[in-house]
Amino acid sequence: MFHKHHVRFSAGLNHLRFFNGNLNKAERILPCKISCSLCGALLADEGRNMWLAFPSLFEFGTPPKVPEAFKPTCHIFYAARVFDMDDGLPKWSGHSENSHRLG
Structure with missing residues (x-):
């Protein structure tokens, strides 16, 4: 998850497709889903202030060299997890700091 001001596209803007599921419209009305108009690959969810990249x-x-800024700091919505994570990071039932801490 990134603040929107930290996300930039250097090419391919004309191939972005936006969809607002609440209104069922293929428009950039926030929040929205963003995908590639050529291949259909899902790219991200965009909110008012955030960009959730896949x-x-x-x-x-x-071997992978993940930048420090890309490493997770916690697990959110852990109450609805698909599998357990035993990595020592804090786990929250909803959004971090705004929900019950589970571990």
Whole structure:
């Protein structure tokens, strides 16, 4: 999750497709989903102040060298998790700091 002011596209803007599921409109009405208009790949969710990029879009080399800024600091919505994470990071039932801490 990134603050929107920290996200920049250097090319391909004309291939972005926006969709607002609440209004069922293919427009950039926040919050919205963003995908590639050529291949349909999901890129991110955009809110008023944040950009939630999908981790599978990033390539960190082999072996991976994940930048410190990209490493997770906690787990949010852990109450609805698919599997347990035993990595020592704080776990929150909802958004971090605004919900019950689970671990």
